[in-house]
Amino acid sequence: MRLMNLKHDSQMLQSxxxxxxxxxxxxxxxxxxxxYVRCDTPFHMQRPYSACWLCGxxxxxxxxxxxxxxxxxxxxMGHKGSQCRQSTQGFRVRLQSNVVFTTTSDIVHRRKYxxxxxxxxxxxxxxxxxxxxxxxxSLIWITLGKLPYKQTHRVAKNASGHQIPLLGRGRVKETNxxxxxxxxxRGSYMHNLVDGDHWTIMVPESGENRAAFFVDLGAVYELxxxxxxxxxxxxxxxxxxxxxxxxxxxxxxxxICDMDLQYPWNLVKGGLKFTRNGEKLVLPGPMTxxxxxxxxxxxxxxxxxKTLVMxxxxxxxxxxxxxxxxxxxxxxxxxxNKFGATLAEKLKxxxxxxxxxxxxxxxxxHQPEDLTTTELQMAIKQIIDNYGEYFAHNAPCDWKxxxxxxxxxxxxxxxxxxxxxxxxxxxxxxxxxSRIMGDVHPKANPNSYSVTLKVTAKSNFFPVxxxxxxxxxxxxxxxxxxPQALNDSRIRVNPQTDSVYEHQKKLTRWxxxxxxxxxxxxxxxxxxxxxxxxxxLPANCNITIRLENVYRYAWFDIRNPQSIRDxxxxxxxxxxxxxxxxxxxxxxxxxxTSTIMEMNKENMLFSxxxxxxxxxxxxxxxxxxxxxxPYLGFVIDEQPYYGWGHSGWPGEPMMGNKQFGRFFQDxxxxxSGESIGITHEIxxxxxxxxxxxxxxxxxxxxxxxxxxxxxxxNISAYEFGVTPGLGDEDMKQLVKDxxxxxxxxxxxxxxxxxxxxxxxxxxxxxxxxxxxxGVQWTNEKEKxxxxxxxxxxxxxxxxxxxxxLWHFPIDQKTKNATQHLPCFFPDDQLTKQxxxxxxxxxxxxxxxxxRRRPKVVxxxxxxxxxxxxxDKQFIFLRG
Numbered sequence: 072m073r074l075m076n077l078k079h080d081s082q083m084l085q086s087x088x089x090x091x092x093x094x095x096x097x098x099x100x101x102x103x104x105x106x107y108v109r110c111d112t113p114f115h116m117q118r119p120y121s122a123c124w125l126c127g128x129x130x131x132x133x134x135x136x137x138x139x140x141x142x143x144x145x146x147x148m149g150h151k152g153s154q155c156r157q158s159t160q161g162f163r164v165r166l167q168s169n170v171v172f173t174t175t176s177d178i179v180h181r182r183k184y185x186x187x188x189x190x191x192x193x194x195x196x197x198x199x200x201x202x203x204x205x206x207x208x209s210l211i212w213i214t215l216g217k218l219p220y221k222q223t224h225r226v227a228k229n230a231s232g233h234q235i236p237l238l239g240r241g242r243v244k245e246t247n248x249x250x251x252x253x254x255x256x257r258g259s260y261m262h263n264l265v266d267g268d269h270w271t272i273m274v275p276e277s278g279e280n281r282a283a284f285f286v287d288l289g290a291v292y293e294l295x296x297x298x299x300x301x302x303x304x305x306x307x308x309x310x311x312x313x314x315x316x317x318x319x320x321x322x323x324x325x326x327i328c329d330m331d332l333q334y335p336w337n338l339v340k341g342g343l344k345f346t347r348n349g350e351k352l353v354l355p356g357p358m359t360x361x362x363x364x365x366x367x368x369x370x371x372x373x374x375x376x377k378t379l380v381m382x383x384x385x386x387x388x389x390x391x392x393x394x395x396x397x398x399x400x401x402x403x404x405x406x407x408n409k410f411g412a413t414l415a416e417k418l419k420x421x422x423x424x425x426x427x428x429x430x431x432x433x434x435x436x437h438q439p440e441d442l443t444t445t446e447l448q449m450a451i452k453q454i455i456d457n458y459g460e461y462f463a464h465n466a467p468c469d470w471k472x473x474x475x476x477x478x479x480x481x482x483x484x485x486x487x488x489x490x491x492x493x494x495x496x497x498x499x500x501x502x503x504x505s506r507i508m509g510d511v512h513p514k515a516n517p518n519s520y521s522v523t524l525k526v527t528a529k530s531n532f533f534p535v536x537x538x539x540x541x542x543x544x545x546x547x548x549x550x551x552x553x554p555q556a557l558n559d560s561r562i563r564v565n566p567q568t569d570s571v572y573e574h575q576k577k578l579t580r581w582x583x584x585x586x587x588x589x590x591x592x593x594x595x596x597x598x599x600x601x602x603x604x605x606x607x608l609p610a611n612c613n614i615t616i617r618l619e620n621v622y623r624y625a626w627f628d629i630r631n632p633q634s635i636r637d638x639x640x641x642x643x644x645x646x647x648x649x650x651x652x653x654x655x656x657x658x659x660x661x662x663x664t665s666t667i668m669e670m671n672k673e674n675m676l677f678s679x680x681x682x683x684x685x686x687x688x689x690x691x692x693x694x695x696x697x698x699x700x701p702y703l704g705f706v707i708d709e710q711p712y713y714g715w716g717h718s719g720w721p722g723e724p725m726m727g728n729k730q731f732g733r734f735f736q737d738x739x740x741x742x743s744g745e746s747i748g749i750t751h752e753i754x755x756x757x758x759x760x761x762x763x764x765x766x767x768x769x770x771x772x773x774x775x776x777x778x779x780x781x782x783x784x785n786i787s788a789y790e791f792g793v794t795p796g797l798g799d800e801d802m803k804q805l806v807k808d809x810x811x812x813x814x815x816x817x818x819x820x821x822x823x824x825x826x827x828x829x830x831x832x833x834x835x836x837x838x839x840x841x842x843x844x845g846v847q848w849t850n851e852k853e854k855x856x857x858x859x860x861x862x863x864x865x866x867x868x869x870x871x872x873x874x875x876l877w878h879f880p881i882d883q884k885t886k887n888a889t890q891h892l893p894c895f896f897p898d899d900q901l902t903k904q905x906x907x908x909x910x911x912x913x914x915x916x917x918x919x920x921x922r923r924r925p926k927v928v929x930x931x932x933x934x935x936x937x938x939x940x941x942d943k944q945f946i947f948l949r950g
Contacts, residue, residue: 126151143232209238248294249286249363249386255327255470256284269349269382272302274311275367277376278665280509280649281331283366286384287394291322291361294388299352299365301345302380311380312348315368317341320360324395328468328503331510336364345381360386361394375669397464400425402457414440418450421485422457429482434492442492454489455499462486466502469709472577480572487581490599496544501599504541507580507709508565508601509649509663511540511622519619523947524608530702531607531722532566532659534652536948537621539564541601546619548593552612559609560590565602566661566704568723569712580709603652603661622647624664628654629679630944638672650707655679656941657686657697658753659724660705666732678735680939684783685750687937689757689775692831694839694932698942703756705749707732716748718755718772725752744786747776747795759838761846762858766816774822778831782934789826791900796823802901809905814878821877828897829866832930836865839932856885864888868895868925872916876908894920 122128125135132138137151144155194211206227212218220239227235247267254261258275265286275284297318302311319336339354363386367376403424408431409416421428441447462483467473473483490501504510522535539545552560564586572582586598590606604621608614625641628634631654634641651667653660653675660682670678682705690697704724711717716727731748733740740746754772763771776795777788791797796819805820825833840861848854859881863870869892871881894916896902902909913920 125149125154127154141232143228206235206237212238245387247385248288248292248388248390249384252289253287254284255287255330257469258284264381264384267383269300270303272304272311272380272382274378274380277367277378278663280369280512280665281334281366282369282376283331283364285321285330285362285364286386287327288361288363288386290394291359291391292386292388293356293391294320294358294360294386295356296387297339297354297356297358297363298383298385298387299343299345299354300381300383300385301348301350301352303349303382305348305380311378312345314344314377314379316343316379317366317368318343318354319364319366320358321362321364322359323361325362326463326466326502327471328466328506329463330362330364330470331505336362341368345379356388359391397460400428400458400461403427414442415444415447415450418447418454418489422450422453425458428454428458428485429479431485432481433485434488443494447492448494451489451492454486458482458486459499459502463502467578467580468503468506469579470506472579474577475572475575484572484582487583491583491586493597493599496595496597498542498597498599500542500601501581501584503581504600507584508541510601511538511649512647515622515647517620518623519617519621520623520948520950521615521617523613523615523949524606525613525945525947526608527611527945528699528701529608529610530659530704531561532563532605532702532704532706532724533608533946534654534659534661535604535606535616535618535946536623536626536652537604537618538624538648538650539596539598539601539604540622541598543620544595544597545604545621546593546595548617549590550615550617552590552614556609556612556614557590557592560612560614561587561607562590562596563587563605563607564596564598565600566605566706566724567602567708567726568720569708569710569726571710571712574713575710578710601649603650605652624648624651625667626654626948627667627675627679628944628946629656629676629683630654630941631946635672635676638675642668653679654946656683658682658703658705660735661724662707662732662735663729666707666736670736674736674738677738678741681741681783682735682749682753683941684938685753685775685779686757688779688782688934689753691932691934691936692775692778692835692838692930693757693759694842695757697937703753705731705752716752718752718758725749725756727752742784744780744784747773750776750779759841761848762838762841762854764816764854764858765814765851770817770819770822773819774834777823777826778835778934781831783938789823789831791827796820797827805901806904809876809908811878814880817877824897824901825862825866828895828925829928830930831934832928833862833866835930835932835934836928837861840865852880852882855879856882860885860888863892866895866925866928868892868921870895872896872912872920875912876902876905894918895925896920896922898922 123130123132123135125132125140126137128135138149140151141148142150142155143152194207194214218241220241223237223240225237225240227237249265250267252265254264254273256275257279258273260271260273261275261284263271263273264284276282299318305311318339318341320339321330321333321336323333325333337358337360339358343352345352363384365379365381365384367379369376402422404426406420406424406427408427409420412420414433417431417433421431421433465473465479465483487501490499493499517540518537520536522537524533524535526533537545547562549557565584567584570582571578571580584600584602586596586600586602588594588596603624604618606614606616623645625638625645626634627638627641646664646668648664650661651664653662653667658679667675686703687697690700701722704719706724706726707729708726709729711726711728716731717725719725727734727748734746734748737746751772754775757775758768758772760771773795777793780786781788787793789797791802792799794801801818801820804818808815808818822834837858846857848857859871859874859879869889871886871889872894873896874881896909896913
């Protein structure tokens with residue numbers, strides 16, 4: 072874009088017969104004569120002492136092309152219009168600084184163009200820095216969609232004085248190429264970053280090891296500038312200001328979920344901050360980018376990062392090329408599945424034919440085969456070579472979930488198994504592992520040491536204080552374990568054992584993430600995923616295992632007083648792995664290291680001891696022995712098998728998504744009773760299934776929560792208005808159920824009401840009897856009548872009429888067994904809301920019922936057995 076009445080001027084300058092040469096870029100002062108300098112160079116290489124008074128350019132007047140130019144202001148010959156003195160009467164000479172450029176004639180002849188986006192259209196225009204207005208041709212105006220314009224009275228002339236006809240004037244905007252593009256990153260309202268509205272905000276997560284988020288422009292651009300907008304208002308309790316952050320760009324093709332592996336990206340500018348609401352930061356180009364990446368600065372892995380709050384990112388520039396997208400494989404033709412084919416043969420067919428690979432399940436978990444043969448490993452390498460780029464591009468993670476589809480699921484499962492089946496030391500890592508699991512920090516150093524375990528009870532997930540880096544081999548050697556014990560033992564990398572595709576519609580991680588092998592006397596082990604190393608060991612065995620080239624995490628063992636005393640030292644020394652396991656007395660847990668690093672010794676001790684006590688108290692309440700029971704485990708996972716978490720498969724740890732970390736870390740949540748997530752899953756593990764009624768799977772898992780709140784946290788429980796169980800919404804639902812006309816099971820309110828009137832002892836004594844009897848019922852009616860009879864006899868009251876409020880299917884045999892007991896039917900704020908039902912039930916009963924508070928039932932067991940005490944240490948880290 073250029074001012075057309077300067078075109079002739081430019082041509083005159085370009086056609087001068089005197090060649091000028093590159094001099095320099097100087098800042099000079101007009102009318103300040105420089106000191107005399109002797110110069111031995113030819114005259115045409117010298118610079119004049121002042122700018123030309125005919126045109127203002129930096130050359131001698133002798134060579135000015137405007138000496139014969141007719142001024143358009145005064146119609147006199149010999150100067151340029153901008154230098155005309157007649158138009159500036161009263162003009163006084165002032166000192167003025169100017170930046171002056173002199174160039175050689177061959178550079179002047181090179182006209183410069185730029186391609187920019189105007190109103191979402193790409194337009195190439197000539198650059199002219201002297202232009203005051205922008206003139207576009209009617210052809211470009213049509214290309215832009217005939218943008219609306221207004222009549223103009225402005226006159227534009229060319230250098231010859233001829234008027235240029237103008238159609239009109241209007242405003243156009245250079246296109247923001249980041250508008251409505253995809254934002255990747257974990258946080259709230261992330262899409263607001265590119266919605267074009269400077270009043271909306273986005274709040275990224277700041278707790279990750281590399282707290283970054285980025286905009287995918289969808290193509291590669293040469294950007295002229297990036298505009299960043301801070302928050303317009305404060306978001307809840309998060310300040311969002313004075314948060315140091317850095318801006319990067321990246322132009323090379325990279326799978327979205329592997330973006331972390333490319334760090335450090337190309338730094339645009341670091342140490343940026345928004346210091347006030349509504350602030351705008353402009354980062355000038357040029358810069359080549361497909362991705363604009365923002366990262367909240369972290370000094371070291373253990374440092375808490377402040378949360379950056381922003382409203383918008385804008386980017387301006389021209390498109391260079393489309394983004395690269397790997398194509399779907401086209402290898403081979405259709406191959407019919409061969410009956411009885413070995414795993415190696417199936418893998419070969421899968422490598423030769425994409426159609427075969429995506430339609431036939433190659434691996435059979437129920438028929439494991441030897442994975443170490445050369446033939447099989449060669450077939451695996453061929454599959455990775457053929458399909459690796461495709462699966463890297465389509466790998467699942469939280470930034471880019473995989474939507475389950477019948478057309479691609481088999482291929483995803485096959486490739487997942489292929490990667491996990493590699494047996495060489497140099498292997499291909501699972502795509503997206505760095506986003507799903509995280510990677511070992513570059514500052515970490517590998518360790519070699521020994522671990523001795525003196526095991527009395529079996530477990531599938533004993534920790535050894537070590538983390539395996541993805542794609543990097545570690546070695547081990549076992550001492551002091553019999554051959555028979557070796558056969559019953561396994562070594563596993565990453566205890567995230569869930570297979571997640573059966574109950575999910577989209578995946579944020581691969582279906583399988585665990586590497587599991589039989590323990591050998593000595594071996595090397597390379598995991599394509601990485602993770603915490605655990606051992607599966609039988610009961611009553613002693614083992615010493617030497618580990619080499621592993622990465623330590625901070626070790627906390629509540630049975631080891633030295634580990635508690637050294638906790639702060641361990642935190643400083645071993646903070647560089649993504650996950651850390653914590654050894655409790657009855658609960659072994661794994662959390663993100665970032666969660667653990669924020670907990671001091673006192674908080675660690677309180678939290679670990681609290682959840683150990685939860686396990687012990689639940690066992691005590693139901694009359695079972697926690698000391699002879701298997702260890703419980705709890706593991707944080709990117710995506711559990713079902714929902715937010717679950718109670719684990721037999722012998723395997725409980726699972727919870729990454730949000731469960733706060734239930735362990737936040738002391739206020741624990742002490743206030745809000746941290747019920749882990750307690751709920753422990754309750755599922757110890758659930759009394761024998762007396763869990765219809766629709767009660769999520770009910771009897773929670774009957775322990777009021778108990779531990781009351782006795783471990785000194786929080787009010789079993790009272791009207793108290794959650795969980797008897798909050799306002801719970802009581803409304805209870806009255807609604809009573810007003811119904813059919814049996815649908817019970818909610819937690821039922822058990823809390825029994826605790827309200829009879830104390831915790833009633834249900835606890837009944838559960839102790841249930842587990843002691845080992846009862847098993849074939850149908851709901853048998854279960855109901857067993858329970859109603861048991862609870863009435865234990866309370867010392869006939870509670871049949873009261874249970875009829877829930878429409879329990881109680882038979883005559885149960886009524887006969889309890890009729891000798893005095894009747895109790897509460898008269899309270901709840902039963903007063905259903906007078907019709909109460910009167911009907913009491914009338915049918917025929918005998919009087921006490922409406923006064925009954926006698927309290929004392930718990931027969933020792934609820935506090937083992938609480939706040941630990942057993943002897945059995946895991947020893949040496950060297």
